[in-house]
Amino acid sequence: MLTDRQLQVLQVIVDDFISSGQPVGSRQIAKKDNVSFSSATIRNEMADLEDLGFLEKTHTSSGRVPSEKGYRFYVDHLLKPQIITNQEIATIRSVYADQLMETEQVIRESANILSDLTTYTSVILGPDVxxxxxxxxxxxxxxxxxxxxxxxxxxxxxxxxxxxxxxxxxxxxxxxxxxxxxxxxxxxxxxxxxxxxxxxxxxxxxxxxxxxxxxxxxxFNRISAQDEGRIYYGGKTNMLNQPEFHDINKVRMLLDIMEKTPQVQMLFQAGNQQGVQVRIGSENNLLAMEDCSIITASFDVGDDQHGSIAIIGPKRMDYKRVVTLLDFMSGDLSRLLTNNR
Amino acid sequence: MLTDRQLQVLQVIVDDFISSGQPVGSRQIAKKDNVSFSSATIRNEMADLEDLGFLEKTHTSSGRVPSEKGYRFYVDHLLKPQIITNQEIATIRSVYADQLMETEQVIRESANILSDLTTYTSVILGPDVxxxxxxxxxxxxxxxxxxxxxxxxxxxxxxxxxxxxxxxxxxxxxxxxxxxxxxxxxxxxxxxxxxxxxxxxxxxxxxxxxxxxxxxxxxFNRISAQDEGRIYYGGKTNMLNQPEFHDINKVRMLLDIMEKTPQVQMLFQAGNQQGVQVRIGSENNLLAMEDCSIITASFDVGDDQHGSIAIIGPKRMDYKRVVTLLDFMSGDLSRLLTNNR
DNA sequence: TTTTAGCACTCGTTCTTAGTGAGTGCTAAC
DNA sequence: GTTAGCACTCACTAAGAACGAGTGCTAAAA
Incomplete structure (x- = not known):
């Protein structure tokens, strides 16, 4: 459907916006090394991409920002998996170093490492007991x-x-x-x-x-209510660093949700599926999460238990990096927690 | 040391500032029913109170705000205990209604009720195991x-x-x-x-x-590290409602502290003493708590176990109300948790 | 037909300026 | 000792000007 050039423009815009947080203008794009056409051409392409619903403007004369549809397309088609560095692997594997035996301990520690590594908020849903x-x-x-x-x-x-x-x-x-x-x-x-x-x-x-x-x-009538998968957080306040969360009300809504077990569990709904799942903004069906994306992956504990691991960040989060990290970490966790048994 | 009129002026200023959050001017005070002298007289008294360190100005031509010393004096000498309403007693006692047996459950529920009742953040330090x-x-x-x-x-x-x-x-x-x-x-x-x-x-x-x-x-070598008094929170995000916490950095610091067990336990240091303790602003010796006051009380669990119950709020919190509530609630909790045994 | 240069236009941002009002300190009169 | 009066301060707000990043459109170049 989209021409190669449109794909390229979309990719550059999303990448740029993710790293800068500022609306992206045509001149900025034209200046990039791997872009060989003029800003006017890019303006035309951007207008088309906007008509198609992949881009948005914050006001009439501003640069473009990816729409949810834009992010979705980016995640589905333009995401080139990143290579995970040895440094990162070492950090992740430091969880094993202590020879922690307890699943709970491992999970708690993993949540912290994950939030440190991403600077977003991590959530881990422990195996359903x-x-x-x-x-x-x-x-x-x-x-x-x-x-x-x-x-x-x-x-x-x-x-x-x-x-x-x-x-x-x-x-x-x-x-x-x-x-x-x-x-x-x-x-x-x-x-x-x-x-x-x-x-x-x-x-x-x-x-x-x-x-x-x-x-x-x-x-034991309360077993069913309690403990249906304990929830662990890492870097709860990391999201306060994101410029999009300088609005106190958004922060409040988000933090409130994190205190409510059922709502959080809802966020993991699709998390049982294989592989890494990305839910963007309103795809979460939750008002407070409208400006957030959540990336989930599941891990196994033994043969029949599963847990989920997730990162909550702004819509303009670094999908490449987070997807790669979660993919790696969920596999690693599965291996560790299954061998523990 | 202070004249009766100075006491009265100080009291009115603190009361007014606590309820409005705005610096208090001399005219405002003169308009009160129980104040019979003119704004000029009050201005003179305020200047004296400022010289003595009980009041502060936010800028040269603003109204006065209580200083920490002013709050301290207010709490120590001007606080008339409030009468607790039947409504409030009923709310507090609703904890018993469920015939919850477990200490943990009772404490968790108490924390929530306390934060609802005060609109501040409540912290309960469970008995040291x-x-x-x-x-x-x-x-x-x-x-x-x-x-x-x-x-x-x-x-x-x-x-x-x-x-x-x-x-x-x-x-x-x-x-x-x-x-x-x-x-x-x-x-x-x-x-x-x-x-x-x-x-x-x-x-x-x-x-x-x-x-x-x-x-x-x-x-069991880790027993000492873990569980030295579990910490329960109620209304963690309540403080976001306070206008003094519209600054995202203060919020961040506070929330971060709440994740750190040792730091929170420090806040309870003096909490073992009998009765209700008030710590104001920098008396907490913690940068993040500089704009907060914390009011603590302790309760007994059985004959030899103790817990602490606290409210964290802005320096201009409603001391009257919170002191009264904490006093009542700690007594009630002691009775409940001790009889449970 | 596609691409590009040029230009008028839009609109958010920043800086200045002036006006307003709540509040103060001081002085002189009561 | 108390109060009325007045000059002064300073945060806050609104309005206007200058700026600049960005756009859409048009016409010329490729």
Whole structure:
């Protein structure tokens, strides 16, 4: 559809705007080494690109700025992957250096490195613990009236709840209940626990213990709400450096969103797909993210767990670099976290 | 030292500035109902108060603004405690409504309510788990090579670490180690664990198990670094509403500090003292907090655990209200969290 | 037919200038 | 000791001028 020259002009404009943040004028382009035609010609091409919806003007006599469609085209067709430097690889791999065993620790550290490397904000969605399988169930009494219930999963994740012991349940009864729970729940994914407890297990407890108490169902009914993939941030305030976020209201909206787990998880929707995904501005379907792009990639933890890794930056973020970094890092993380097991 | 009229003028100026945020002029004060002298007289008093260091001018012909010394005097001598409304009490007590058992949950919710009620940022420093005593120690194997170590404390707090099993340590040896750890560590505060492990316990393990592996000491050596009082925030972005934080750099510095645990803990230094503490501007000894005041109070969890609760706001925050609220809330929290046990 | 040079025009930005108003300090009268 | 009056200060705002980066269009050159 587009001529070679139009492609070239578009590419130069997007590249230039990404690095300068200023609207790009025709003369500026003409001065580039790899551009051999005059500013007037470029003005004509720019007018055409604007008609096609790839460029915009901030006012009638300003230079051009890429539109969302322009960015989209750039990302889809004009992005030449960058070579990742040894320096960067070394920085990323410094995560391994400490021989951190815990997934959580690795993820936390990765988020920080990623934000340092990009100067944008990084978000990592840890693996969804829903599908982790129960390894052991246990109740530890704390006092005459209180106890803590603990579930260990096969991934090493530990869930715990403090609860009040019902007066008519002595330790013998509690032990029986623990046995039943272990018998029935070990090997089952966390997500099924509430259902199973309210169904067969309540039944079994009534049979063998002689009475049932709501405390059992209340123990882990909140698993589904909590912990559906913990969220880790790196460089939360990095975005304040971007000139497009000098508006306090935009900042506020963005920071507010980051406090709201469900909204953030929404941003990762498409993140389960293979490879690196780029969502630009309004493609995020979120008012606060209208001026942001988010680039996501997913990584594996073991055979059946997945996490997502993302960079949130301004629409004029350095797509080349971020895509390359995320691609590399997600692969590396997968390898590290899978071998850990 | 100060005359009654000077006291009155100072009080009116601080009150007025707190509610309006604008420098206060002599005419404005003269117009108040409870002020019976002319603007010229007030100008004279203001000049004296400025000489004494209680007031400042933003420029030669502007109204007056309280200096830090002025705020300090106001807080120390002119603060008449406000009456807390039933409405507010009801809001605060709604935390109990859910019959939340877990300290963590209660604290998290309290932080949110407090920030809603004040429109400032709230910070709660949870009880320091260092002094919690070990209730049970346990190792749950996950696979042939991995296991998770768990410590339950008397407060219901659970610490866990995933680690790699040394090849020469089979389950029998591990069990022996667990027995030794339980035998020696139950009842001891968390903070002593690393020391005890490296001392007597390493010795015992060598004797009874026949070999020692570093994995035991590496298990909980990080307890001291982590979890020395978890920090919870409410209304992190509330401060963006304050006109004095329209400067993006101040915001950045403040938000950055909130990500840094040690710095935040520093802010609570004096928070262990009884009652409500007010620290104004540079009294915080922290560049980023130069334009902020922080009001802290402490609460008890059980007989020997303490937490702190704080509000961070601009120097011209509503001290009356915040002091009253914090005083009430810390008492209420103490009662709730202590009875929970 | 395509490209380019030239030119009038637009519009955001910056600098100046003048005007306004809230506020002060000082002095003299009450 | 208190107050009225007045000259003065200074931030803030609006309006105008100069500037410059950029455009669109036209006509000539390739």
């Amino acid at each position: 829903h599908m982790h399988k129960v390894k052991r169930f246990q109740i530890v009494p704390l006092s005459a009236t209180q106890a803590v219930a603990i579930i260990v999963t096969d991934s090493g994740h530990v869930e715990n709840r403090v609860f009040t012991l019902p007066e008519d349940f002595d330790m013998r009864r509690i032990e029986k209940i623990v046995n039943i729970l272990n018998d029935r729940l070990v090997g089952k994914p966390l997500v099924e626990i509430p259902l199973r407890i309210d169904g067969e297990i309540a039944q079994l407890i009534r049979e063998h213990v002689g009475a049932y108490s709501d405390f059992v169902s209340s123990l | 260092h002094m919690h005593k070990v209730k049970r120690f346990q190792i749950v194997p996950l696979s042939a090579t991995q296991a998770v170590a768990i410590i339950v404390t008397d407060s219901g707090h659970v610490e866990n670490r995933v680690f790699t099993l040394p090849e020469d340590f089979d389950m029998r040896r591990i069990e022996k180690i667990v027995n030794i750890l339980n035998d020696r560590l139950v009842g001891k505060p968390l903070v002593e664990i690393p020391l005890r492990i490296d001392g007597e316990i390493a010795q015992l393990i060598r004797e009874h198990v026949g070999a020692y592996s570093d994995f035991v000491s590496s298990l």
